[in-house]
Amino acid sequence: MGSPSDHRDAPDRRDLIKRAAALGLVSVPAMGFLSACATGGGGGGGQGQAPVGEKTGKNPLGVKEGVPLEAFIFKGGLGDEYAKDAEADFKAVYKAEVKHTGTQQIGPKLTPRFAGGNPPDIIDNSGADHLDMNKLSTQGQLQDLTALLDAPSIDDPAKKVRDTIHPSTVEKGRHGDAFDVLYYAFTVYGTWYSKKLMDDRGWAYPKTFDEMVALCGEIKKAGIAPWTYAGKYPYYVHFNLFAQIAKIGGMEKWIAIDNLEPNAWTSNDAVRQTVEHYEELAAKGCFLEGSKGLTHIQSQTAWNKGKAVFLPNGSWVENEAAPTTPADFGMSVGALFDGGAGDAMPHGTLRAEPSEPYIVAAKGKNPVGGMEMLRIMLSRKHAQNFATKVKSLTCVLGATEGMTLSPGLSSASQAFEAAGDNIVSLQLQEWYPALTDDKIGGLTGQLLAGELKAADWIKRAQAEADKVAKDSSVTKFTRTA
Template sequence: MGSTSAHNDTTGLGRRDLIKRSAALGLIAVPTMGFLSACATGGGGGDDKSSKPEGEKTAKNPLGVKNGAPMEAFIFKGGLGDQYAKDAEADYKATYGVDVKHTGTQAVGPKLTPRFAGGNPPDVIDNSGADHLDMNKLSSQKQLQDLGVLLDAASIDDPNKKVRDTIHPSTIEKGKHGDVFDVLYYAFTIYGTWYSQKLLDSKGWQYPKTLSEMVTLCGEIKKTGVAPWTYAGKYPYYVHFNLFAQIAKIGGMDGWIAIDNLEPNAWTKNDAVKEVLEHYEELAAKKYFLEGSQGLTHIQSQTAWNKGRAVFIPNGSWVENEAAPTTPKDFGMAVGALFDGTGDKLPHGTLRAEPSEPYIVSAKGKNPAGGMELLRIMLSKKHAQNFATKVKSLTCVMDATEGMQLSPGLASASKVFKEAGKNIISLQLQEWYPALTDEKLGGLTGQLLTGELKAADWIKKAQAEADKVAADSSITKFKRTV
């Protein structure tokens, strides 16, 4: 991920759970282990249930929040800002008569590591950003509140509906450690190829349906003196948002799950890997990437794209909010679904879309019921719509934006999501093994896009790197079946 200062300056990199790591992760790895050791032996008194403030459970207060009991929220303040959380906290205050102690920061891990070690963590945390806490280890140490009680609580909007029935099912699946649901991914990110609808319309260009149509269109675009593509060359794993999902679309989820599970030869024996990597090799060979892209940050590449120097960029739906300062008013930001290849296992219109922005409640906080109640408030239609308005992004609350006047990028993201139906791809490799994807494979992808590395060599080297991780007993492994 490069230097953290770049992200602190732009506040751009961490509002989603995937894009936050690589080199910067090393800044928190050692202290995280230290605090977990401390947690195992210290701070145990925080989990004495009798010390928790308890209110009467009623239809309107299903979690039993005690009026006036102190409550603290720690919110990552990156590309999404933290005003949406403050708005929900205002409603919490109106109901329970207490100001929520609010901290907005980009340094979630460094600031909270000593507090977890001391047994006095805040009640609710938006655990995003480059310096996030390690949730896998927090969960294994029983530091995370089981949020099953939140899922089974009545929703704010309809007391006859449980919270679990109002949110996207993938949110529940992704938020589990084993059988325990202890992470609420509040946002819902749409990944894909982003472009200006105004630019395409003005040139008479159509968004391509296939990889080969994309190559053909790139040739047409280049003739006009504009680059077909740009990307964040300083952080080339941005390209993986599309590249990885494209492999899953063409080769099917079984083939991708083998990659997620670090199975032997998962990269080398999957024909879709070869097809997709050769596509990117062709784009590089024909010089279809904006010259100098390899030296650009995510913000710089987005600015070049906004200024019309390139037509396409791989990104997630946070880009509309993040790039807003440089986006022309009539830009017409739009996103397209994945391209068709040869003999695809998944149909046209398949999209990568995943829960993001992880919220956790501290099991050893002073007021876990209050922490869960703040999340219940955020999961109301009112606050899901407020989030969409404030940060131009979807939440995990299903159909919350129906009937709203949406910003161009969000409207486009909502449209392709609806059109995809059940054909939604969710990947885990970047989440589980960020050092592998963001540093090792990211480095290979950077070389591929500058023409320094052939597709065949990328695949061989990627398999070798995955095999190293699989053989490293110091790295916790995860398995998925769906």
């Protein structure tokens, strides 16, 4: 999202290395890639009574000049300054006032407004308290953004917007036939660490579960905790745990979990292997004492202070943790661990996918303006501004080419390059956040605190998934790849 942000059907991964270069994950010749995230939804056309202007080459969506725009932006790991910069351009071009709200309480503040038929026009729906986009989509509350995809891009009018963004962004943002969520950022998930600390201690990033357990023993001897995590939001651990299951068992078996198929958790040996690994880490005291009570910010601060070596997170962490990160920290990210010789995916496999979901309210007062705001944000100018200000990539292809990247972003780009086409992309946390973040998240918190055995975690996770599968009030989604 900037934190559990991330999210959708698997992209076509042919030529991913070329795409990595195009994304700016890998520059030539040099390497040069939230507090939680959200979900995606279904399609209305709120333009019926909303003011529409004349469509021109420079105004392809038909924004009505002078009509105010209201933006609600999640102010978490990525801040909201980048959005304010794009809003300033919108205001200058369309001579319209922009009302901006930066908050971490997207859901609590906007649920009553959607219910009352008075939602803001454009929303960065991220964070722990995000809106349920699946429900909004099903209710026809989300603007179908296909017109945005088909509009000419700002940088090259000969290219449609859809041709300037990573293909997985389009796949992830669909609910059925509607494209109604624009995942603006592109996040690398993994195990984060300080390169300086590792180098100073002579420790190498582990390749396997067994190597991690062994290294944890060495780290503890040095008087440092091997791991910490956001115990108040244990679903942060799922960024790694879920992806690790997919790496060991293969995407086909993970897709069965995404699709809520019967016995998808209990019949997958990769689930057992992964959850037992976390059980072992807990049993051997590998987590910083008190982690269970820490927020994501507190866990990151403890990590930055050298109290723990490893932290599960997404690439927004570099910006979010910047206030407490030492200048020579050398923020770095490692790929998923090998479980054994029988792993379905090779060493170096990485979870990387679009994140930071933007939606436009179909029943807002200016949905056309909301889409135009996104078109502005998808320009090279604002994609580069985003990378500079928040140390994260956008979905815009090639935007960071030639830029000097920060340590964490550079490390992530190298990990992405090394992964090649071995990229894990998950949907469960996006489609069913109440299941993953609340229900299974609670189980994970108990597991890491040593209060729950792996076998019980698996059994209860399956039971919770089965409840969702049988709940007719929950809209279901499926994927095939």
